Amino acid sequence: MAEGFDSALLEKIKNGETGAFASLVKRYQQKVYQLCLSMVGPAEAEDAAQSIFISIYQSIRKFEERSQFSTWLYRVAANHCLNLLAKRKREKTDSLDLILKHTGGQLPELTSADVTLARLAEKESVRSILGKMAEEERLILCLREIEGFSYQELTELLDISLDLVKVRLFRARKSFMRIAKESNK
């Protein structure tokens, strides 16, 4: 039923009915935004979610419906978020290099106020715990716990075996619980 509705919308969009894309956005905006929020954080989530839909629109003619549309959409969304995080990490490394260059290899010390604020922020929410996890663990945990994908769907979406889904999810949850415990100390 849901896939039939998606297929009908895709057909319209491929035939040039751009307006039909609005229905597709409306249908998936909550899930995509939610994933972005959990993966890249509130500051970049909206922009990331918009960019994901734009990528989908631009490549929709290439989608041959060999998998479900929702699986393809989430795959694009997941890759986009992982790319953003990788880019962020590169930029962070670059800025750290810049600081080290300007301070002659010495890192400025955090003041006690900085530490307190940082700790408060760490305790604040699940999102901050997610932010401390490895990207791939964070992704699989969000897809399972927030988006509610089954193990089988996760194998298709992440293109990994069922055993790997089980192991990765197990490790992700262990990391989550460990970080949560550390934050509460």
Place this chain on the structure above:
Amino acid sequence: MEHESYLLLTHAYFDGELDASASRELERHLLGCPDCEAELDELKNARANFAALAKAPVPFGFKEKVMRRVWDLAPSPAPKERGHWLDWLGLPAWELAAALSVTLLVGFYFAFDYASARTQRSENALQISLGYDSAGDYAMEETNDEL
């Protein structure tokens, strides 16, 4: 089975991804393993935390913002290839053929009707000029009688 394997199974069990026989085996194990039981409780707590995350509302006007960007990107419709001259009428060939047939039939009908009416009028005019009335033959007989 080693304890680590049971821990792994606990997660799949928690997700409802174990088949019936594996579930039964794990349930038997859980009765005698406080570690796995504690793991299951932790999983329940962790899931409760995620429940709050799943309700974050989408920013106001999100769909409209996406569609504005989409409309900016949308390519103008590709010009159609120049086709058969009949295409210009914007109708499929069979519809054109049907319309043409009906037009011709109606045309023939009116043309025939007009021609018949005209012949009739000519005959009437001839009869009048010859002194016949609308009774035609009867008038002729009377004329013959008079002669």
